[in-house]
Amino acid sequence: MPKFAYTAIESATGREKKAVIESASSEQASHDLKALGLLPTSITAAAGAVAFKVPAKAAPKVAAKPGAAAKAFVPKPEPKKKKAGPGLAFGKVIGNQGLAVFTRQLSTLVNAGMPILRSLETLARQEKNLRFKWVLEQISESIKSGNTFSDGLTQHPKVFDRLYINMVKAGEAGGVLGTVLDRLSKFMEKAEKIKGKVKAAMTYPVIIAGVAVLIVSALMVFVIPKFQEIFTGLLKGTPLPLLTQGVIGLSNFMKNQIFATLGIVFAVFMFFKTITKTKSGKRAVDWIQINIPAFGPLFLKAAIGRFTRTLGTLLSSGVPILQALIITRDTSGNVHVAEALNKVHDRVKEGEGVGKPLEATKIFPTMVTSMVEVGEETGALPEMLTRIADTYDEEVDNAVTSITSIIEPIMIVFMAVVVGTIVIALFLPLVKIIQTLSGG
Numbered sequence: 001m002p003k004f005a006y007t008a009i010e011s012a013t014g015r016e017k018k019a020v021i022e023s024a025s026s027e028q029a030s031h032d033l034k035a036l037g038l039l040p041t042s043i044t045a046a047a048g049a050v051a052f053k054v055p056a057k058a059a060p061k062v063a064a065k066p067g068a069a070a071k072a073f074v075p076k077p078e079p080k081k082k083k084a085g086p087g088l089a090f091g092k093v094i095g096n097q098g099l100a101v102f103t104r105q106l107s108t109l110v111n112a113g114m115p116i117l118r119s120l121e122t123l124a125r126q127e128k129n130l131r132f133k134w135v136l137e138q139i140s141e142s143i144k145s146g147n148t149f150s151d152g153l154t155q156h157p158k159v160f161d162r163l164y165i166n167m168v169k170a171g172e173a174g175g176v177l178g179t180v181l182d183r184l185s186k187f188m189e190k191a192e193k194i195k196g197k198v199k200a201a202m203t204y205p206v207i208i209a210g211v212a213v214l215i216v217s218a219l220m221v222f223v224i225p226k227f228q229e230i231f232t233g234l235l236k237g238t239p240l241p242l243l244t245q246g247v248i249g250l251s252n253f254m255k256n257q258i259f260a261t262l263g264i265v266f267a268v269f270m271f272f273k274t275i276t277k278t279k280s281g282k283r284a285v286d287w288i289q290i291n292i293p294a295f296g297p298l299f300l301k302a303a304i305g306r307f308t309r310t311l312g313t314l315l316s317s318g319v320p321i322l323q324a325l326i327i328t329r330d331t332s333g334n335v336h337v338a339e340a341l342n343k344v345h346d347r348v349k350e351g352e353g354v355g356k357p358l359e360a361t362k363i364f365p366t367m368v369t370s371m372v373e374v375g376e377e378t379g380a381l382p383e384m385l386t387r388i389a390d391t392y393d394e395e396v397d398n399a400v401t402s403i404t405s406i407i408e409p410i411m412i413v414f415m416a417v418v419v420g421t422i423v424i425a426l427f428l429p430l431v432k433i434i435q436t437l438s439g440g
Contacts, residue, residue, distance in 0.1 A: 004029045004045055008038035009146060037115045039144075093159050094132040096195075100188035102132075107181035116177065117143050135159055148172055163310060163327050170318040180317045187313045190389075191306060194396055198302050201295075201400045201407075208411040212418055217254070219422055224251040231429045234436070240429055247425040286335045294406065298399045303334050304368060305392035307341070312385030322349055337363060354381070 001022045006029065008017050017038065023029035026043045033040045094102070102123065109119035117140060124136035139152035150169040153160040164184065171180030228248050231240060240248070254261050275281035290300045307328055314324035322345060329341040340361035347357040355373030358364050368388055375384025 002045060004043050006033060006040050006043045008033055008040040009144070010038060039117070093135060093156075094129055096188065097192055098129065098132070099159070100185055100192060102127075103181055103185040103188060107178055107185050110181060111178035116149050120149075132159070149177070161331065163314070163331050166319055166323065166327055167314060167317045170314075174318045176318075183313055183317060187309060190309065190393065194302055194305060194393055197396060197400045198298065201298065201403050204404060205407050205411055208407075208415065212411075212415045215415075216418055216422070219419075220247075220251040220254045224248060224422070224426070225255060227426050227429075228252075231433075234433045235429065238432065238436075241425070243421075243425045244429055247422060283335050290334065290336065294403060298396065298403060299334075300363075301392050301395050301399060303332065303337050304364060305389050305396060307332055307337060308368070308385045308392065309389035312382045312389060315385070316382035321354070340364070 001024065003020050003022050004026055005020050006018070010017055021029050021032060023032055026045065029043050030040050105123055106119055109122065110116060114122070120136055120140045120143070124133055124140065127133040127136060135156050138155065139149070142152035142155060143149060150165055150172055153165045153168060167180050167184050168177065171177040174180075224247060228251070231244075276285050290296050290303065310331055311324055311328045314327060315321065319327070325341055325345040325348065329338045329345065332338045332341060340358075340363045343361060344354060344357040348354060353373070353376045355369050355376055358372055359366070359369040371384050371388055372381065375381035
């Protein structure tokens with residue numbers, strides 16, 4: 001049977017491969033290569049035959065010189081027109097939840113034996129998000145050009161972060177891309193689940209605080225001015241109590257200086273938003289976040305769970321320990337945790353383990369550092385980190401439940417104090433009015 005030398009691109013990895021295949025004809029050789037998950041770019045008879053090219057368009061035939069082996073005819077590819085993006089848009093291309101769903105679907109297709117290129121094209125055809133659809137099409141074009149899947153991801157850093165890209169690289173290097181994608185999808189789903197629970201714990205107090213602000217604003221703008229007219233008419237110059245004067249003064253300012261009031265609220269909002277972007281402001285906010293009573297332990301447990309799950313997922317996917325620590329540091333979400341991990345990275349780089357440096361940071365609980373040490377001693381550090389993450393995820397669940405039950409009475413008391421203060425301020429002059437009328 002004739003032999004054909006071929007050059008092809010592996011669909012699973014995007015790498016170029018050159019080898020020889022036995023087949024009845026060059027057309028049959030192309031069919032056989034595609035069945036093996038290869039995209040042939042040129043097929044050449046081993047001796048005395050015309051080369052066969054497999055591009056989108058049929059290649060022109062070239063006669064072989066007599067007495068010499070035929071050389072492959074490789075026409076110059078037509079310059080590809082770069083596809084235009086989906087237009088000007090704001091915000092993230094795709095949310096974390098949507099990216100987790102995409103990763104889950106991609107891992108399912110790859111684990112089912114479908115080549116990575118065909119899997120991406122399949123998901124791109126069914127994608128309804130036009131911006132993300134365009135991203136998938138660009139990655140597919142990159143793979144067709146001979147790049148790997150991870151190379152294509154690198155071209156879109158706003159969609160795929162360093163953790164995602166490095167895990168895919170590790171999966172490609174180890175030939176376990178499907179397994180790594182499955183692991184990555186589970187990691188993202190659990191991370192979103194924990195983030196959702198923490199947000200849920202914060203939603204109730206924010207809503208109650210918002211309602212309290214609206215009620216107080218309505219009292220200040222519409223109710224208190226009516227009482228002021230009554231006080232002025234009945235007390236006839238008699239000085240009002242200090243508390244009442246303060247409430248009425250605030251009411252007059254909010255009513256007569258509505259734009260100034262809105263400007264102050266907007267300025268305070270922008271101040272806190274801007275200060276969190278500065279280095280010192282970010283440090284202060286992150287410190288308060290993990291040390292504030294009631295909520296501090298919740299945020300710390302969530303940060304530890306995210307750190308251990310990220311590091312465990314990276315290590316189990318084949319990412320080197322130093323690189324895994326850097327990625328975990330950059331995705332920790334808290335300045336103080338990131339600084340602690342940076343110190344751990346430096347000491348591990350000098351030859352130490354992970355457990356002792358973690359303990360020296362004084363941020364991570366003794367249980368965490370002890371379990372990490374045991375994982376290092378037994379050679380099962382990734383599994384131990386995942387077990388720690390599962391434990392802390394359960395603790396976050398319990399903390400959210402207990403905090404939610406405590407917040408409700410606290411917020412009720414808070415609203416009662418605010419509204420009660422206003423009522424008392426209005427009631428004090430009424431006592432004087434009653435006394436005046438009784439005396440008359």
